[in-house]
Amino acid sequence: MVYDFDEIIDRRNTASSKWDNVGARVGNPDALPMWVADTDFRCPQPVVDAVIKRAEHPIYGYPFVTDDFKTATVNWVEKRHGWKMDPEWLVFATGIVPVFNTMIQALSQEGDRIIISRPVYHPFGFAIDDNHREISDNSLVYENGRYTIDFDDLQRRAEDPRAKLMIISNPHNPVGRAWTEEELTRMSKICADNGVVVICDEIHSDLMLYGHKHIPMGMLGDEKMRNNIITCYAPSKIFNCAGLRGSAVVVPNPELRKLLNQRFKMNRSIQQNIFAVSALVAAYTQCEDYVDQLLPYLEKNVDFLRTYLKEKMPKIKLVEPEATYLMWLDCTELGISGDELANFIIQDCKVAVSRGDGFGQEGKNFIRLNIGCPTAVLKQGLDQIYQQYQKRFS
Ligand SMILES: Cc1ncc(COP(=O)(O)O)c(C=O)c1O
Structure with missing residues (x-):
């Protein structure tokens, strides 16, 4: 169309x-x-059609998350970005912001440090402040109109025993960098070597410009590195459906997955709306x-x-x-x-x-x-x- x-x-x-x-x-x-x-x-029209179809059924009782969100997301990410994920790794989420808030609660204590690279999407910092953790700011380097990562500073921050998590925006909001394989691998290795779990927020990954390629951080490096990463995807940015609140978290490490599921259950934060899953499936399969x-x-x-x-x-x-x-x-x-x-x-x-x-x-x-x-x-x-x-x- x-x-x-x-x-x-x-x-x-x-x-x-x-x-x-x-x-x-x-x-x-x-x-x-x-x-x-x-x-x-x-x-996209298939998303609108999916919402209308469900809306036409006159009962809006409690829904449950059907497994087709996993297949749709797995196939989309493999086709568009070349990462073959196991459907078992996927957890449904009603948004990406709830995911990093939840993982901060699950993996750190008050006073612990969470690494972010500012300037960055402000809710990363809000989540850290709201949960009474400390921001460890691995500021991006701005030179000749381009942003890069200060790896020496990152290494020092990751070695800090109070650093528990790093939240990465890939590609980066707001500076627009699509991190390269080399940059992502270095970040991932530094974090894995120092026991700092990575949340890689890839919500903008379908919005690549001028032939730049999105590289999922979760597919890089050795098993230790891959098991240390939680990746977030959603159709919301590319297909303009943020109001439907359907997204997918990829957690290859079963321990971390268990923690995420437990916290979601504890906070009752898995109650999605009746349109979320069918819209996600339509977006990732037909658009x-x-x-x-x-x-x-x-x-x-x-x-x-x-x-x-x-x-x-x-x-x-x-x-x-x-x-x-x-x-x-x-x-x-x-x-x-x-x-x-x-x-x-x-x-x-x-x-x-x-x-x-x-x-x-x-x-x-x-x-x-x-x-x-x-x-x-x-x-x-x-x-x-x-x-x-x-x-x-x-
Ligand atoms: C990097 C990033 N992560 C997450 C979000 C929002 O996530 P959600 O609406 O799924 O909670 C945005 C929205 O602007 C964003 O830019």
Whole structure:
């Protein structure tokens, strides 16, 4: 089927966090929403059909998780990313955020340290704070417009006896890196050698740009390394169905799997909604054509953004993305940061971006712009920024 990603769909008054809660969450109800990580594209038709089919049955009693979510996920990941997983390793989850919160509780004590690499998806830090653990920040290195990992620092942090877990975003939100096999193997080995369990969040793995290949961390290295990794997948980002709350956790190590299942049971956090599994199965079994059309559209949006910035707002630099629709924009040359930068973009330009320092202080000179929208909407957002930029920075 052919998808029209230029279609403008009015999302207001649909209880959309991005559109209807922008005032409360970003601080300006009149700003154009380009923040939280969902897209403004319609879901693939097979997912819509699966939801409608189930909705048409008039009884919405308690569902249970049927095993077809395992086969669908296993086949998808093998076909798209080349990792052959055993269906036994899979556990259903109502989202990825609950998984890392749950594993923090299961594998660490209050006061223990959890390693993350900032700037990074802010709920990693929230989960650590909320559970009264300490953040051990293996800050990414930013040089010549590109982010890399400081392995010496990681080694020191992993050797700390209080370090129990590392949470990795692969590919990385917000800096857009698709970690290479070498980088992933080194991270995995350092963690496995020091008894630091890895949660590898691969929720953005289907959103690879410009021919970059996603490498599942869980397939690399020796058995000790592979048994030390918990990998998270979901159809929610690529197929824009985050509201359905269906995802899959891959835990090859039976001990860790048991712990995850026990905690889920203890917290009663496995009660999925009636649509979650059928939507996941439809997405992973019938919607490759959507991915094949979406990725070139996103690349076109990135190209548009890059050219626009170069031609009209050269003081804002695009950090070249290798994956995701979340663009990380370096605003250092504007000479404003933190609150002042956020106020400029969100209040003066009326564009609701995610502020960079929300991902850690490392991001104070940056903003994150969600380009998962029709090109016309992206242009509107950029035009709004340009109007104010001209007045203040030209
Ligand atoms: C890296 C990352 N992990 C997890 C999530 C959200 O996970 P979920 O909605 O499945 O809890 C997001 C959403 O933006 C994300 O970017």
